[in-house]
Amino acid sequence: MQNSKQLVDGRHLRSIQTRLKLLEAARTIFLEEGFNKATISQIIKLAKTGYGTAYVHFTGKDDLLIVLIEDVMAQFFEIAQTPFFPRSKEEARGIIYNQVLTFLKLAESNRQMMQVFSEAMGLSPAIKTKWEEIRQKFIEGITRDIQYSQEQGLARTDLKAEVVAPGWFYSNEMYQWSIVSNEHPASLEEIAQTLTAMYTDGLYL
Structure with missing residues (x-):
């Protein structure tokens, strides 16, 4: 049970960290490019996450x-x-x-x-x-x-x-x-x- 809980907690922590990385990357790209020129691809690349992972957290820019x-x-x-x-x-x-x-x-x-x-x-x-x-x-x-x-x-x-x-x-x-x-x-x-x-x-x- 303890190992299972640790596994769940570890996944939850990684999920939070990924979400924060995406938000920080988005902030950087928006400030550099503006909203119109910013793309979700730029944000995902800067955050160093996969597309599937990114779209679990956010639907787009x-x-x-x-x-x-x-x-x-x-x-x-x-x-x-x-x-x-x-x-x-x-x-x-x-x-x-x-x-x-x-x-x-x-x-x-x-x-x-x-x-x-x-x-x-x-x-x-x-x-x-x-x-x-x-x-x-x-x-x-x-x-x-x-x-x-x-x-x-x-x-x-x-x-x-x-x-x-x-x-x-x-x-x-x-x-x-x-x-x-x-x-x-x-x-x-x-x-x-x-x-x-x-x-x-x-x-x-």
């Missing part, structure tokens, strides 16, 4: 990029999930400013990979669908934060949270992509301060 997107966005979601229980407008402003600035800095530090994501969204329906799922997850979190502030008497209740939340997200997303393309009009701190002021002054009491 779209599937590989989706996992890499999820890895990067996990950093963004960690910031988005910062506990949000402000007791005043100023406290809300501080939390929101820090979140926005951290988002923008993450976009900057992940610029190259996010450029690949941006390219892929225009070429792959699967990647575009994944990004829409990510957007929706952010918007749902923002909606909950707005509703909490409204329930606490901190935010205007004449504004519908489900309408405000997408507008707030898309404003941030616009600047995120401008940073990714290195075409942003001001410093990250200035962008974060301006976005935060527009949002909090329009929503909070």
Whole structure:
């Protein structure tokens, strides 16, 4: 029994290692070639795995990029999930400013990979669908934060949270992509301060 368990554990470990090798190879090829020019053959060759083995783990380069997107966005979601229980407008402003600035800095530090994501969204329906799922997850979190502030008497209740939340997200997303393309009009701190002021002054009491 022990030998059988060791055999299973060994196979599982090799499977994990192969998956990681494929992801690391995909990251390298995507950064070197971009999404359009990258091929699954290049990725498999760099990972030094067989085609059959590679396709056990991933259906193609779209599937590989989706996992890499999820890895990067996990950093963004960690910031988005910062506990949000402000007791005043100023406290809300501080939390929101820090979140926005951290988002923008993450976009900057992940610029190259996010450029690949941006390219892929225009070429792959699967990647575009994944990004829409990510957007929706952010918007749902923002909606909950707005509703909490409204329930606490901190935010205007004449504004519908489900309408405000997408507008707030898309404003941030616009600047995120401008940073990714290195075409942003001001410093990250200035962008974060301006976005935060527009949002909090329009929503909070």
